[in-house]
Amino acid sequence: MSFYAVTAVSAICLFVLMLVQHPFVVLLDRYQRKAHYFIAKVWATITVAPFFKIEYEGLENLPRPDTPVVYVSNHQSFLDIYTLLTLGRSFKFISKTAIFLFPIIGWAMYMLGVIPLKRMDSRSQLVRVFP
Numbered sequence: 001m002s003f004y005a006v007t008a009v010s011a012i013c014l015f016v017l018m019l020v021q022h023p024f025v026v027l028l029d030r031y032q033r034k035a036h037y038f039i040a041k042v043w044a045t046i047t048v049a050p051f052f053k054i055e056y057e058g059l060e061n062l063p064r065p066d067t068p069v070v071y072v073s074n075h076q077s078f079l080d081i082y083t084l085l086t087l088g089r090s091f092k093f094i095s096k097t098a099i100f101l102f103p104i105i106g107w108a109m110y111m112l113g114v115i116p117l118k119r120m121d122s123r124s125q126l127v128r129v130f131p
Contacts, residue, residue: 003051010046014039015104022111032090036112044085054083065089 001009018039025035048054063069071091073080084091093109097116100106 003047006050007047010043011104011108014043014046015108018108018111025111031113033111033113034090036108037085037090040085040108040112041088044082048079048082048086052079054079054086056087062089 018036021035021039025033029035065088069091071084071089073084081093084093093112093114094117095109095114096119100109100114100116
């Protein structure tokens with residue numbers, strides 16, 4: 001089975017689980033959404049593990065998991081997102097609004113609380129990040 005087939009099948013299956021638990025997440029953990037991020041971490045691991053070996057260097061240099069921090073990805077490859085999800089840290093992604101229109105992935109991003117940005121509207125960007 002190809003990487004993209006594994007990604008699609010696992011995304012669909014785990015999205016259904018995320019959809020079922022979403023009302024409880026909104027009621028009990030509206031801001032951090034740890035249950036949703038756990039599913040996203042499982043998805044990233046299931047998708048990447050059969051095809052790639054991720055090696056982490058410098059984890060000892062990261063601050064404690066409960067410390068506020070900004071992670072910046074340079075997007076050298078599509079694996080950046082998967083790698084960040086497997087770190088086991090609580091964080092929020094920022095993504096351009098067009099990605100939210102993709103079925104399954106866009107809906108999951110909405111449920112995860114990903115921050116949408118209109119790339120050409122700088123005022124919108126400030127309001128989203130600093131409400």
